[in-house]
Amino acid sequence: MASDKELSDFLKSVEKRAFKRAVYAVRNEESALDIVQDSMIRLAEKYADRPAAELPLVFQRILSNATMDWFRRERVRSVVQNFSEFSPADDDGDFDLLEALHAVDGSLGTESAYDAVSRTQILGAIEASVADLPGRQREAFLLRYWEEFDVEETATVMGCSQGSVKTHCSRAVHALAKALKAKGITL
């Protein structure tokens, strides 16, 4: 059973990323805060007796479900949301990922070449590109590379096969690289 301190430390470590993940999905900070709060409370009420090691997977699953619940409620309210579950056309097969990697590396790793304003703009463009990803690709990308889950854990949280996770992640990285290049992050 996770102690109070373990639960508090876990929530503290994950809350900001959870908030951002929810913002990318719902594109509204207030709603994202509500989703994170609901997820924290669900975790505390129903899974407080679980060992601390199980909390990350359980919490991410709860967060995904809470986000889906939010979309269901929004659909009922007839609010138009762009949450397509389908991938865009895979026309980026010949996209040069290495070139984009050089571009991102140069943009983020060389503070002397860019002032703080342009850096903030680059970070903002990256966030916007992540938010523009299709839902499943974004979820796979964030769980796999931001939460640093392995493929199996990501598949468990998403409720899909490991092959699907790999496909979603690959497409997400390519889509992000292409979008960033289109936004001029190739300076």
Next chain:
Amino acid sequence: MTPHSLHIAPVSHVALEARMAGRLASALTECSAALPHEVSERLRVARDQALSRARKSRLAIASTAVSAAGGGTAVLRGGPAGGSGLPKWLSALMPLALLLAGLMLIGQLNVLEQIQVAADIDSQLLSDNLPPAAYADPGFAQYLRKGPAP
């Protein structure tokens, strides 16, 4: 391409994707570290609420376990039976039933003890040199009353 860009050796497509993803994740981490104060404060409040709920949840689990383990004691005290799930009238009859069962047990033990004493007497009589029929003989009874001759 900037002059500060790293020179990346030819690597596999998967490794390239992982490297790109790592850079992007690092950028996202930088974004999330600089949240507005209001958002950070709201997250802190949400965390505190969650911890409070967790404490209540643990207390509820613990109290359920204690009431399950101490249900019998509660019945003997004659207290409210709401927690044990038994009807109130049944809880009230439980001490009486236990008392009757105890009395029956004590009575049974007494009977067994008497049987054991009788069995001991019988075995002593049967194992004695004097046959039991001698006690029915009037002359022997007279002998016993007068005592042995000096």
